[in-house]
Structure formats: structure tokens, C-alpha cells
Amino acid sequence: MPVQGIDGPEQVVPNAACRQCAINQCVLMTTSRTTASTCCYCGVGCGVLIEHDDEKILGVTGDPKHPANLGRLCSKGSTLHKTGDLAARALYPELRLGKGMARSRTDWDTAMDHAAQVFGRTIAEHGPDSVAFYISGQLLTEDYYAFNKLARALVGTNNIDSNSRLCMSSAVVGYKRSLGADAPPCSYSDIETSDCLLIAGSNMAFAHPVLFRRLEAAKEANPDKRIIVIDPRRTDTCAIADLHLAVQPGTDVALFHGLLHIMLWEGWIDRAFIDAHTEGFDALKSLVRDYSPAMVSELCGIHPDDLQAAARMIGSAPSFMSLWCMGLNQSSSGSAKNSALINLHLATGQIGKPGSGPFSLTGQPNAMGGRETGSLSNLLPGHREAANAEHQSEVAAYWGVEQMPLNPGLSAIELFEAVRSGKIKALWIACTNPAQSMPNQTLVHEALANCPFVVVQEAFATTETCRYADLLLPAASWGEKEGTVTNSERCISHVRPAIPAPAETRPDWAIVCDLAQRLEKQLRPGQPSLFDFSRPSELFDEYKGLTAGRDLDYSGLSHAMIDELGPQQWPFPAGAERGTARLYSDGQFPTPDGRARFIAEQYQPPQEKRDARFPLLLNTGRLRDQWHGMSRTGTAAQLFGHVEQALISLHPDELRSRKLQDGQLVRVKSKRGSLILPVQGDEQVRSGQAFIPMHWGDRFLKGLGVNVLTQPAYDPLSKQPELKQAAISLQPVALPWELFILVEGRVQEQLSALRPLCEDFDYASFSLTGRERSALLVRVAHTEAASVDWLSRVDALLGLDSGPVVAYDDPRRAVGKRVRIEDGRITAIRLTGETAARDWLRNVWNSGEADAALRQWFMAPLSSPPGGATISNDKTLCNCMNVSQSQIEAGIARGLDLDGLKAELGCGTECGSCVPEVRQLLSKRVNFVEA
Known part of the structure; x- marks a missing residue:
């Protein structure tokens, strides 16, 4: 079959190993293909070029033709080809026939028949609302559409929600209440053209680094561009800021009202725009009158001069743009924060023109596509409302069913509470890891353990949620599946497969349709199938009809047209020749009267405050090189090089006042649970506050991970939980016995084997290290030494029980040392009792040579590094x-x-x-x- 040329989605190039060979007729020469696709991480939606040989992905580079990234990639995207470890993948269906039993491999027919029987029986006995679906912002639009049709048209329940509830639902409410539709009005190009740019609640440098690169370049090209960063921490994003407002956590509504107060006083508003295109300004004006600079400065913890400077920058700018992420959304007042920020744009008329407008930065690659297809419990496809009778009738008629379900659906927090209480008796989880990502993990784990039937449809078998799967269904992953995604700027890209899906994995949409066709025999016997789809493009073509005439209309698109024109922004109605770069340029909004709405809501403090028992405020956030629960990034050792383990960060003054040292283990406690972590000093964090990265769950850190601490309180409108803020206490713990393991080779298998063995210890941390040679690192600390039998099991697992092993044991001091040296190179290390030499040993391992000094040290009673030097691990x-x-x-x-x-x-x-x-x-x- 001919391969498309260089301008198409595929091209043929010499294999990387043959590029150095000038002999064109070399008999060993092979070829590799380059397939244009889209990154599977954040909502920037970067285009990637996947180099492969039709069996394996060989490399990844940025696509210079993709409008989202213009060839740029971040550290995560550029290492996608290093995350393909099949040892971490779910490759075959596995079925557990009873609680407490182990799963065993089965075939697809048996697996799907069993799932259909259990779901069908549960629906028959307890009604359609006794089952639920919890899906993911990482699914493709076609996958989403299949799930929504399954839940609503066939099962008859609105109990379908997405992990986007934890990410973007407050932004959805903000856009809809203020502007009339869930439609970010800007394009990435506005970053370059804006005169004043405000970044609120986003460490953009880490969370959306490709966009941050664009902002850096724009600032360098135009030093007069003003950048304001609002964040309790002084993050890497602040390095580019002209003004950093280090507000007290959760006070954003007061801040935005205070800015508007000053802008009204100074006359920095656009009264003509307000009168012509908005409603509700007088009520807001009356409200913000009380938010004086003195009051707001005191409440937010910032200087009045900085508040005045920010208002001047915004009010005097020819164009003003705002960017925000989880710092606004993950809040019990998230909807109010979004609307209060949008108020600033409406008051200044800074919307619908180049360089201007409110622009939420999406956390997941297709959270936008999920919102479009109705993949939140309160939505229906095409930006419709599940509670709207007219919308229900439109969708029912389109699908050819009698009616849509009438009962309200459960949002994520409500859904898992219903699972825990027994109201939900069968739960289908796809492409997400609630046993790591949901707040209040103790209750989430209880819910999953008690649910009568849990199906997990997942590409990675190593996630925390998979341990609760009664049925594990192996899904195809990035580079193996086809469909579309919509990024933060409403741009739809074609995600193309580069290689076949491994073993017995299947695309998500195909798994859904298989289940649906089997369920139809029970729920719609004798009727034509609603799920007669043979390829993703057919799902897309059916779904896009539900967008026709709506604000997001992309009825004029198809997979083939995207291939021809490149990624396109919606709306793209039938007959259009290109997408729409910017919304509301005519001042008309998708509300009943065409006017935008000012939202006047008082500032409400966060649900949890500091007190004598819990005197610190915990903030959670992203790292530069990890993503979400690390199901994928946790398979690439290179991505642990910047931050290797979970730490709690405090200001150095806070450490000194508590008489704590860097690296010391502390017990972190909230009202919901506790966790043991090393502490570190960090000047980015203000005194009285603390920071833990969001990524660590129970797989890499004993104790259910960071979200054992976070709270399930949520915004009353968006139902998005307040993951960003919890009150905690912190106490040092004395754990004198330590264990350190470094073992190279099959790191995923070693991790899966070692993690359960460490369950009874007080502290256990797991990570990867190395670039060319990947290794697993394990750190354990406990009040008492492990038994000889336990150590023997570990040594057998690591290959330290026989062969070329150097060993030293001092039972009196409970010190033990083991190292395996093969061909002059260290392949495994185990230290017990005291591990002061661990960083020195890692440096020796990284050097690739095991010299005589190392052998001498292992055979001596010394536990510290030779010479007693303190050697830190260089990140x-x-x-x-x-x-x-x-x-x-x-x-x-x-x-x-x-x-x-x-x-x-x-x-x-x-x-x-x-x-x-x-x-x-x-x-x-x-x-x-x-x-």
C-alpha cells in the first residue's frame, strides 16, 4: 500500500540505526514510518510525530505543523516513547469469580458475557440507577460518545461522570453562567498578542510548559508585555512575572472583587460595552463597593500597593487575557472564582478581540471533548443539560429511544459515596484511577472494596484501582488507538495509531460497543442495535450531528477533513472552510437575550481553616516531569530525575521553628488520614503553608498517597472538590531501622513484587532512577528491624541470595549490606539497619563501575560513605x-x-x-x- 507523502499524516524515513549508513543498498537497512498524532498528556493538545517500525514506537518529536505547539514538546511529551513498558500494561482480560479470590486470565467472550450478565441482572433487580460509569478526560471523543450512549440510551441512567469533575467542572459553570456556554473564547495566539496577561492558580511552567514557552518568547519579544501571577507559592511561573500576588489560599474571589473596586474608582472600565452587551452590572457594582483595598489586602495577605499595581496593569492595558487552572477550579468556591475573574473581562470589554479574554487551561488531553459529548452526570451531548426537558427530547429523538433518564445523575464525590453505602452495586471505571486521584482516599478504598462488582477498563494494570477490579479489561493506549481530541482552545485533532495494540488489548470504544450489544439482548430484545459501529469515524460522524446548530457546532468536520485541513477549532458548521479562532467578537453571547451576565457573589472562605490542632494549610499541585497518578510517566525512569520521591515542602523558617532537618521523616495528619513523608525546606512556600505534589498514590508511597489527606467538600454548583486546600498537622517520627534497595532490570516486575512486601512498615517509598540503565529505588523505615525470613525473601527476589554477591552482616548493630556485581557493574544493592551511604552508592552505580574501594567498603563495618563525607543526591x-x-x-x-x-x-x-x-x-x- 502506498504511504502518504511528507505533507500527510505518515511518511517513510530511514531507520534511526541506518541514518549513519551512506550505503543506500545496504541489505540490513530497514525503514521506519512517521505518523502524525497528538500527545496524550495535558490539554495543550500538542501535535507529535511518532517514529515507529509498525511494531514498536522508536521515538517522538514535536509536529511543527500542529497549531497548538508548532513543534515544541515538554519533557513528558518528548519521552512518550519511553513509557511503553509492557510489564506495566494490562494485556489480557482477567476475571475474579468471588470477593477475596485472585483474578485469573480469561477470554474476551467469557469476560464480556459475565459483565453483561451482572449488569443486566443488577439493572433488572435494582433499577438502572444501581449501576454507574466513571470515565476519564483521557478518553477520545469517540470513546466518550459510546459511553454516553450506553449509559443514557441503553441502561437508562445519568450515573455517568468523569474525572474531569475533579479538573474542569468549575470552569464549565463559570463559562455557562457568565457567557452562556461552555466555550473558551480565546486561541493560543492571543498569548503572543496580549498586552497584559494574568495567570491565576496555575504553575503554568510545570503544568502547561509548551504554552509557557510561547509566553516566554512573547515576553522576550515584547518586554512591555505585563504578566501578573496569582499563586500562594512562588513557583517557576513567577520567574516571568512583573508582579506576583502571593495571596492566602482560597481568597481569589475577594481579590478579583478588590481589583474591580479599584478599576471602578479609577474609571478603568468600558461602560459602553457594559451597557450594550451585559446584564447585572449594577448588582455587582454594589457588591464590590465593600471590597476596599485595605480590606482585600488584609484578607488576601498582599500589600495594597501590589493590589493597586495589578488593577492599573489590567485597567490600562489595550488587551487583557487571563489564564487559570486548578488553583481556581479545585475549590468549594470554584464557580464563584471563575465568574469573578470573567467579571473583570466583561467590565473592561476585554473579550472577543485579539489578545483578550478569559481562557481556562485544561488539565487533561480531552476533558473538553468529554464536556462536548455530555460526559458529566449533569450534561447531555452537544452542550445540553440532562435536566432540561427540551434537551432530553432532542437527544432521545436523535438516538431513536423513547426518552432520556429523568433522575439526576451522581457526580464523582456523590457517586463514590453511593458505592460505599451500597446504592451503586455495579461500577464500570475506564481509563482513570480513583483509588489515587479522588479526595479522602480512605473512604474511596472502602467503597471499591465493598462494591459487589467492579469493572476496570484500563491500559495499565499497575494502577491502584486495578487491585479492586473483579473484571479487568485491557484497553489500547496512546499510539495504538484512533479518534479525536479537543484541546483548551477548542481545536479538534485527529489522534492516529502508529502500531497495533499489543496482545489482546482493544480500543475503548470497541469494548463499550461489545458490552452494549450484549446488554441489548436483555434490555432491548429484537430491536436494531444502537451500537453498530465498526470504526471510530462512524462514531464521530453520528455524534457530530448532535452538535449541529449548537454553540460548539462542528457538523462540518470529519476525520478525513481534519486530515486534509489539519486540526480545526470549533465552531466548524457544515459548509465552513476553516475553524473559528475567537468567539464573541460581535459582542453577542449564547444567552436568551444575547447578553453576558455579571455574577455577583460574596467571597466565601475555604471549607477548612487552620486551627490549634491543624495549624498548617496544605496545597497540592503538579510536578514538571510527572503527570496525574503516574500510571504512564511512572514507567519512565528518566522522569524521576528532577523529583525522585514524595516530599512535603515547608518554608525554611517553618523548618527552623519546628526544629526539623531536610530529609527528616514527619507524620502529616489531616482530619481524614495521615501519611509519613520526608520534609524539605522550600522558599517557594510561605510560612504557615505546606505543599505536596499530587502524583503519589499508594503504588509509590505507602499510606494511600497524598489524597488520603485532602477533603471531599465541593462547590455546590460544579460539584468539584476542594482538593487544593486542607488543614494539616505535622510531627517528627523516629524510625531507626532503615532499608535501601537499588535493583536494575525489570523495574515494573520488581516494583509489583516488592510493594506488597512493605505493607507492614511505617514508611515505604518507591521510585525509578537512571537513563540508559533503569533501576528501582526502595526506601523503608520502621520502628523495628525486619525479620531474617523477610530479608531472605527480599534477597531471593533481588538475586542477592547467590552468585556474584558481596555480603556483610553485623547482627549486633543490625547492619546488613548486599551488592551484586556482574561484569564489573553493580546490578543490585540492599542496605539494612542504617543507610547513610545510599547516595554515595547511587553515584557509584551511575558511574557504571564497581571498583576495589566499593568491595572493601562492603566488607567493612562502616555504614557511612568512605571518609564520612555527606554526599547528596544530585537531581x-x-x-x-x-x-x-x-x-x-x-x-x-x-x-x-x-x-x-x-x-x-x-x-x-x-x-x-x-x-x-x-x-x-x-x-x-x-x-x-x-x-
Whole structure:
């Protein structure tokens, strides 16, 4: 079959191994294909070029023709080809025939027959609302559509919700209440053209680094561009800010009202736009009159001059754009925060024109597509409302069914409460990991353990949720499946497969349709199937009809047209020649009267406050190189180089006042649970506050992960939980016995085997390390030493019980040392009792050579590194070029500036994610010299 040329989605290039060969007729020469597709991580929606040989993905680069990223990729996207470890994948259906029994491999027919029988019987005995579906912002639009049709048209329940409830539902409410539709009005190009840009509740440098690169370039090209960052922490994003407002957590509504108060006083509003295109301004004006600079500054914890400066920047700018993410959305007042920010745009007329408008940054690759297809319990396809009778009739008629379900559906928090109480008796989970991502993990784990029947449709068998699956269904993953996604700027891209799905994995839409066709025999016997689809394009073509005439109309698109024209922004109605870059340029909004709405709501404090028992406020957020629950990124050792383990960060003054040292283990406690973590000093965090990255669950950290601490209180309108804020206490713990393991090779198998063995210890942390040689790192601490039998089991698992192993044991001091050396290279290490030498040993392992000094140390009673030196673990600052922080600091000490560091070390020359930290190191050096 002919392959499309270079301008098409595929091209043929020489294999990477043959590019160095000048002999065109070399008999060993093979070819590889390059398939254009889309990244599967955040909502930026970057285009990628996948190099493959039709069996294996060989490499990934940015697609210079994709409008979202123009060839750029972040550290996560550029390492996608390194996340294909089949040892972490679900490859075959597995079925558990009874609670407490182990799952065993089965075939697809048996698996799907069993699922259909249980769901059908549950529906017959307890009604359609006794079952539920919990799906994911990582599904493709076609997958979403199949799930929605299954739940609503066939099963007859609105109990279908998505993990987007934890991500974007407050933004949905904000857009709909203020502007009339869930439609972000901007394009990424507005980042370049905006004169003033406000970033609220987003560490954009980490969470959306490709967009941050665009902003950095735009700021460099136009130094007069003003950037305001609102964040309790001084994150890497603040490095580019002209003004950082380090507000007290949760006070954003008061801040936005205070800004509008000043802008009204100074006359920095557009009265003509307000009168012509909005409603409700007088009520808002009356409300914000009380939000004086003095009151807002006191409440938000910022200086009045900074509040005034921010108002001046916004009010005097020819164009004003705002970007926001979880800091606004994950709140019990998330809807109010979104609307209060949009109020600023409406008051200044800064919407619908270049460089202007409110623009939410989507957290997941297709959370937008989920909103479009109705994949929240309160929605129906085509931006319709599940509670709206007219909308119900429209969808029922389109699908050819009698009616849509009438009972309200359960949102994520409500859904798992219903599972725990026994109201939900059969739960289908797809492409998401609630046993890591939901707040109040203790109750979530109880719910999953008690549910009579749990189906998990998942690509990665290693997630925390999979352990609760009575039926595990292996799903195809990125690079193996086809469909579409919609990114933050409403741009629809064609996701193309590069290689066949491995083993017996299937695309998500195909699994759904298989179940539906079997259920139809019970629920609609003798009637034509509603799920007679043979390829994703057929699902797309049926679904797009439900968008026709709606605000998101993309009835004029198809898979083939996207291939021809490239990614397109909706609306793209029938007959259109290109997508719509910007909404509301005519001042008309999709409300009954065509006017936008000002929303006047008082500031409400967060649900949980500091008190004597819980004196610290916990904030959670993203790391640069990890994503969500690490089901995929946790398979790539390279992505642990920047931050290796879960830590709780406090301001150095907070550490000193509590007499704590960096690396010391502490017990972190909230009203819902506790967790043991190392503590570190971090000047980005204000005193009285704490920060833990969101990514660690029970797989990599004993104790159910960070969300054992977070709270399930949620916004009353969006039902989005307040994951961003919880009150905690912190106490040091004494765990004198320690264990350190480093073992290279089959890291996923080793992790799966070792993690259960560490369940009875107080503290256990797991991570990966290395670039060319991947290894598993395990750290354990406990009040008492492990038994000899336990250590023997571990040694047998690690290959430290026989062969070329150097061993030393001191029972009196409970110190033990084991190292396996093969061909002069360390392949496994186990230290017990005391592990002061662990970082020195890692450096030896990284060097690739096991010298005589190492052997001598292992055979001596010493536990500390030779010479007693303190050796820290040097983190990787630039993942793309494998450049450590110490290398960069050494270059700075030699007088290199940023360009010099790029030229000599290569840092910052690929994805650029390390540049903010490099600049911080340069700034520290300049301040030191000046002092």
C-alpha cells in the first residue's frame, strides 16, 4: 500500500540505526514510518510525530505543523516513547469469580458475557440507577460518545461522570453562567498578542510548559508585555512575572472583587460595552463597593500597593487575557472564582478581540471533548443539560429511544459515596484511577472494596484501582488507538495509531460497543442495535450531528477533513472552510437575550481553616516531569530525575521553628488520614503553608498517597472538590531501622513484587532512577528491624541470595549490606539497619563501575560513605540533555550565562522546561556576587 507523502499524516524515513549508513543498498537497512498524532498528556493538545517500525514506537518529536505547539514538546511529551513498558500494561482480560479470590486470565467472550450478565441482572433487580460509569478526560471523543450512549440510551441512567469533575467542572459553570456556554473564547495566539496577561492558580511552567514557552518568547519579544501571577507559592511561573500576588489560599474571589473596586474608582472600565452587551452590572457594582483595598489586602495577605499595581496593569492595558487552572477550579468556591475573574473581562470589554479574554487551561488531553459529548452526570451531548426537558427530547429523538433518564445523575464525590453505602452495586471505571486521584482516599478504598462488582477498563494494570477490579479489561493506549481530541482552545485533532495494540488489548470504544450489544439482548430484545459501529469515524460522524446548530457546532468536520485541513477549532458548521479562532467578537453571547451576565457573589472562605490542632494549610499541585497518578510517566525512569520521591515542602523558617532537618521523616495528619513523608525546606512556600505534589498514590508511597489527606467538600454548583486546600498537622517520627534497595532490570516486575512486601512498615517509598540503565529505588523505615525470613525473601527476589554477591552482616548493630556485581557493574544493592551511604552508592552505580574501594567498603563495618563525607543526591535539572543541577552550578561559577550554559551543556535547548530553574540559579549567583 502506498504511504502518504511528507505533507500527510505518515511518511517513510530511514531507520534511526541506518541514518549513519551512506550505503543506500545496504541489505540490513530497514525503514521506519512517521505518523502524525497528538500527545496524550495535558490539554495543550500538542501535535507529535511518532517514529515507529509498525511494531514498536522508536521515538517522538514535536509536529511543527500542529497549531497548538508548532513543534515544541515538554519533557513528558518528548519521552512518550519511553513509557511503553509492557510489564506495566494490562494485556489480557482477567476475571475474579468471588470477593477475596485472585483474578485469573480469561477470554474476551467469557469476560464480556459475565459483565453483561451482572449488569443486566443488577439493572433488572435494582433499577438502572444501581449501576454507574466513571470515565476519564483521557478518553477520545469517540470513546466518550459510546459511553454516553450506553449509559443514557441503553441502561437508562445519568450515573455517568468523569474525572474531569475533579479538573474542569468549575470552569464549565463559570463559562455557562457568565457567557452562556461552555466555550473558551480565546486561541493560543492571543498569548503572543496580549498586552497584559494574568495567570491565576496555575504553575503554568510545570503544568502547561509548551504554552509557557510561547509566553516566554512573547515576553522576550515584547518586554512591555505585563504578566501578573496569582499563586500562594512562588513557583517557576513567577520567574516571568512583573508582579506576583502571593495571596492566602482560597481568597481569589475577594481579590478579583478588590481589583474591580479599584478599576471602578479609577474609571478603568468600558461602560459602553457594559451597557450594550451585559446584564447585572449594577448588582455587582454594589457588591464590590465593600471590597476596599485595605480590606482585600488584609484578607488576601498582599500589600495594597501590589493590589493597586495589578488593577492599573489590567485597567490600562489595550488587551487583557487571563489564564487559570486548578488553583481556581479545585475549590468549594470554584464557580464563584471563575465568574469573578470573567467579571473583570466583561467590565473592561476585554473579550472577543485579539489578545483578550478569559481562557481556562485544561488539565487533561480531552476533558473538553468529554464536556462536548455530555460526559458529566449533569450534561447531555452537544452542550445540553440532562435536566432540561427540551434537551432530553432532542437527544432521545436523535438516538431513536423513547426518552432520556429523568433522575439526576451522581457526580464523582456523590457517586463514590453511593458505592460505599451500597446504592451503586455495579461500577464500570475506564481509563482513570480513583483509588489515587479522588479526595479522602480512605473512604474511596472502602467503597471499591465493598462494591459487589467492579469493572476496570484500563491500559495499565499497575494502577491502584486495578487491585479492586473483579473484571479487568485491557484497553489500547496512546499510539495504538484512533479518534479525536479537543484541546483548551477548542481545536479538534485527529489522534492516529502508529502500531497495533499489543496482545489482546482493544480500543475503548470497541469494548463499550461489545458490552452494549450484549446488554441489548436483555434490555432491548429484537430491536436494531444502537451500537453498530465498526470504526471510530462512524462514531464521530453520528455524534457530530448532535452538535449541529449548537454553540460548539462542528457538523462540518470529519476525520478525513481534519486530515486534509489539519486540526480545526470549533465552531466548524457544515459548509465552513476553516475553524473559528475567537468567539464573541460581535459582542453577542449564547444567552436568551444575547447578553453576558455579571455574577455577583460574596467571597466565601475555604471549607477548612487552620486551627490549634491543624495549624498548617496544605496545597497540592503538579510536578514538571510527572503527570496525574503516574500510571504512564511512572514507567519512565528518566522522569524521576528532577523529583525522585514524595516530599512535603515547608518554608525554611517553618523548618527552623519546628526544629526539623531536610530529609527528616514527619507524620502529616489531616482530619481524614495521615501519611509519613520526608520534609524539605522550600522558599517557594510561605510560612504557615505546606505543599505536596499530587502524583503519589499508594503504588509509590505507602499510606494511600497524598489524597488520603485532602477533603471531599465541593462547590455546590460544579460539584468539584476542594482538593487544593486542607488543614494539616505535622510531627517528627523516629524510625531507626532503615532499608535501601537499588535493583536494575525489570523495574515494573520488581516494583509489583516488592510493594506488597512493605505493607507492614511505617514508611515505604518507591521510585525509578537512571537513563540508559533503569533501576528501582526502595526506601523503608520502621520502628523495628525486619525479620531474617523477610530479608531472605527480599534477597531471593533481588538475586542477592547467590552468585556474584558481596555480603556483610553485623547482627549486633543490625547492619546488613548486599551488592551484586556482574561484569564489573553493580546490578543490585540492599542496605539494612542504617543507610547513610545510599547516595554515595547511587553515584557509584551511575558511574557504571564497581571498583576495589566499593568491595572493601562492603566488607567493612562502616555504614557511612568512605571518609564520612555527606554526599547528596544530585537531581537532574535538564531531563532532555541529562544535565544535573551541580553541572549547571559549576558552569555558572565559571561565569557562564544562560546562552553559555545552553551552548556548553545543552540545557534548555530542547523542551526548555528547565529554563525557569536555570534562571533562578543564575539569579542567585548574581545576588551573591552583588552582596
